Every structure is written in C-alpha cells, then in structure tokens.
C-alpha cells in the first residue's frame with residue numbers, strides 16, 4: 001500500500017479535533033464524537049446528516065479516502081467533503097480560497113483551474129484561474145473526441161483558450177460538478193457520462209466500477225503516476241458504499257422524521273435497491289432491451305412525507321408544503337418533448353410523464369438503469385444576434401462562462417452546439433451528444449449549485465429550468481412547494 005498520512009499546514013479539509021491542520025471548511029457536530037458513524041452539519045435550510053452503516057466513521061481519517069495518495073496534496077475528501085454531503089458547495093470552496101489564499105489542494109491547475117496553463121503565481125492570478133471552482137464549484141475534466149466517433153470538432157470557443165489547443169489538439173475542457181460519493185448503493189451509472197460504468201445491473205458490477213473509479217480519480221485528480229493497488233481500491237469502496245446522506249432537519253418543517261415522516265439518512269439506508277426497478281422505459285437491469293409497453297412503473301417514487309399531507313397551522317403549514325411538493329414531484333404532468341434518450345429512442349414525439357419518469361429509483365431519485373438523457377443543460381448561451389444576452393441558454397441557465405463546442409457529423413455535415421458533449425465522448429455516437437445521467441436527488445441542500453455544470457445556483461433555479469424547458473406554467477406557490485420538498489431530501 002502506497003499512501004502516507006500527512007498533516008500539512010494547509011490542505012486538510014476535514015476537522016480533526018485538536019489537530020493543527022483543521023481547515024475552516026469543516027463545520028459539523030458529531031454526536032458519536034469526531035470519529036463517529038453519524039455526522040450532522042448545518043446548511044442554508046436546516047441540517048444534513050451523513051451516516052456510515054459499514055462500520056466506518058464518517059470522517060474515517062485512516063481510510064485511504066482521507067489520505068494523500070497522489071503527488072499534489074489532493075485526497076478524495078478534497079472534493080467529497082462530509083460537510084457538503086460528500087460533494088463540495090461553491091460557497092465552501094470560496095471560504096477555502098479566502099482561508100488559504102488559494103493554496104488549499106482543491107486549487108490545483110491540472111483540473112481545478114480553467115486551463116492547465118493558467119497563471120497561478122499570485123493570489124489575484126489564482127482568483128482568476130480558479131474562477132469556475134469559485135463561482136460554480138466546477139472541476140475541469142479533460143476528454144478527447146474518439147478518432148472513431150461519428151463526429152469531429154468543427155469549432156471551439158473556449159474563453160480560457162485551452163480546449164482543442166492542447167498538445168494533441170483534441171482535448172475538450174468539460175466543467176463538471178463533483179457528484180456526491182454517498183448513497184452509492186442506489187447507483188446504476190457511475191459518473192455524469194457513465195464513463196466508469198463498465199459492468200452494470202448488479203451490486204457486484206457497481207462494486208467493480210467504483211473500485212476502478214477510485215483508481216482513475218487518484219491518477220487524474222491527484223496526478224498519481226502509478227495505479228493504486230487493489231487493496232486500497234477495496235478499502236475506499238468499503239468506506240464509500242456504507243455512506244448515506246439526507247437532509248435531517250428543515251428550519252421551517254422541523255425534524256424530517258417527526259410526525260410520521262420518513263426523511264433522514266437512517267430511513268434511506270434501509271431502502272432496498274434493485275437494478276431496473278420502476279423503470280418507465282421498460283429496460284432490463286442493464287438498461288438494454290427496452291420496451292415501454294412492458295414497463296412496470298409506479299410514479300410515487302417518494303413517499304417519505306405522506307404523513308404530512310393536509311396539515312394546517314404553525315410548523316404543520318411548512319410540513320404540508322413539503323408534502324405538496326412531494327405530490328407535485330410524483331405526479332405533476334410533464335409533456336416530455338425533444339429529450340434525446342426518450343423521445344428519439346422510442347420514437348414518441350411527446351411522452352406525458354412526471355419528474356419521476358426520469359427520477360424513477362424509489363426514495364433515491366436517480367435512474368434505476370443507465371439512461372443518459374439530453375434535457376438541455378449543455379445547450380449553449382443564446383447570442384445577442386439571436387435575441388439572447390450571451391449568458392443564459394434558451395432555458396434560462398447561466399452558461400456564458402462555459403466553452404462552446406461545435407460538433408460536426410462526419411457523414412452529413414450537420415452541426416450541434418454544446419458546452420459539453422457528455423455521453424457522446426464515451427460512445428462516439430452522434431445521438432448521445434448532450435446526454436447525462438439523472439443523478440441521485442438526496443442531500444441537495446448544502447451542496448449548491450446544481451446540474452452537471454452548476455448552472456442552477458439554487459433549487460428554485462433548477463425548478464425554474466423545468467418550468468421553462470417543459471412549459472409547465474408553475475405558480476409561485478407550486479415552485480415554493482417543490483423547493484420545500486427538494487431541500488428536505
């Protein structure tokens with residue numbers, strides 16, 4: 001095993017009681033002591049809790065997840081913080097910058113800056129170089145277009161001057177949010193583009209994928225020149241797979257498992273996951289052989305807050321709002337059109353579904369089979385010439401700071417414009433351009449912003465996106481209810 005436990009003056013991003021290396025990004029009370037299996041942390045709308053049911057502390061300081069495995073000071077915990085529901089929030093990253101002058105190991109030019117060539121020599125230069133981390137919590141993933149892809153790169157417009165101009169001339173800069181390394185027992189697909197999904201459809205498959213992912217994360221983010229050994233991969237997996245995170249307290253609604261409700265991570269950890277369960281597209285557990293006609297689908301994906309329906313008065317008013325939001329999430333009619341991965345694959349111009357058509361895994365909200373979808377998150381900004389402001393895309397998402405790639409179909413010459421080709425970079429397929437997985441929707445409060453590119457600063461922004469994208473005409477009351485529900489997950 002090749003890792004060292006180092007307590008650098010800067011860089012440790014988790015709290016070690018009494019140690020000199022505690023960094024300000026760590027908040028949280030831990031009833032089990034600093035090393036216990038329960039970790040509770042306050043956030044903007046209440047408190048979230050992470051538990052580990054596999055016998056580890058949540059802050060398991062001797063697990064390789066928390067150790068320095070590479071050469072640039074990065075650890076898994078650098079980007080997957082217990083205090084941010086095992087992801088990172090843009091607000092916390094800003095606090096880490098201010099506390100360290102941009103020296104915390106999350107600020108490394110290989111993938112923390114807007115370009116690996118960016119000037120990081122002074123604090124001001126670093127503020128500039130790490131702007132995507134500081135504003136949206138985005139890491140730069142570099143992936144090239146496959147030579148065998150059905151498309152090539154026609155034009156790049158990268159405000160940071162790197163994409164498509166690197167040594168091999170074809171590496172794209174993809175700015176993506178760290179997915180939470182928690183609730184992994186519900187995963188069908190690993191990474192936004194599924195690129196770590198080699199085996200699928202069973203717990204053993206996800207085990208294989210996550211062990212491999214632990215290695216590539218160390219080689220990439222921590223710039224380790226050599227693969228980590230199997231024992232280290234297994235130790236990381238054993239720790240990760242025991243983690244469950246959910247909001248446990250809401251400032252308005254109170255304890256999320258009071259009065260018959262079943263919020264919080266303890267309830268979540270007792271929910272089973274079966275690959276392919278409740279898939280409205282009728283795919284098998286591998287996401288293949290789909291036939292919507294044979295689908296067994298129950299739209300009531302979340303039932304956590306059933307007991308709070310129809311309440312009135314005081315705290316009960318806030319509880320009723322959460323229950324109304326849950327009902328909207330499960331059943332609000334959404335005319336799904338123009339979504340690559342649904343309307344094209346199944347040749348159905350409009351599918352009348354709900355939020356749960358895509359967020360179908362009971363109690364977790366990800367897709368229960370690998371089902372990459374293009375809902376428009378990677379659509380480019382609308383230019384002045386086309387009546388836009390050059391910052392927001394057609395659905396109101398702020399993407400003006402992203403590179404825009406013009407991809408050209410090699411046979412037809414057709415162009416597609418995206419800020420991130422997503423799944424298409426893995427498969428080389430034209431129809432996969434702009435497709436991403438539907439992620440787990442738990443522990444959302446405390447880890448803003450949202451979507452793969454952090455383009456929704458708040459949960460209300462995410463709801464507004466759906467309102468515009470699918471023409472829902474939601475009232476302000478409905479939006480507030482949906483937000484009350486989402487932030488209670």
Ligand code: HEC
Pocket residue numbers: 065074075076077078079080106111139141176177178179180181187189190191192193210213214215217218221222236
């Ligand atoms: C520099 C920041 C950074 C570091 C360090 C890092 N990650 Fe990540 N992690 C990310 C980003 C960004 C993604 C999403 C990337 C994508 O999908 O393209 C991610 C995704 C993941 C996922 C996928 C979750 C899902 O829902 O598919 C897991 C699991 C994970 N990381 C575990 C780890 C482990 C284990 C380590 C240490 C070996 C680690 N990460 C180190 C940034 C980081």
Ligand code: HEC
Pocket residue numbers: 329334336339342353354355356357358359373374375377378436437438439440441449450451452453462463466482486
């Ligand atoms: C047509 C499929 C589809 C429908 C319908 C849908 N979603 Fe999503 N959702 C996705 C996909 C795919 C993503 C990831 C997109 C990305 O980031 O590229 C996502 C992401 C999200 C996220 C961001 C999660 C995160 O961690 O960043 C939230 C919040 C969300 N959806 C809420 C909703 C709500 C609320 C509704 C109903 C109003 C809804 N979704 C309906 C497919 C869908």
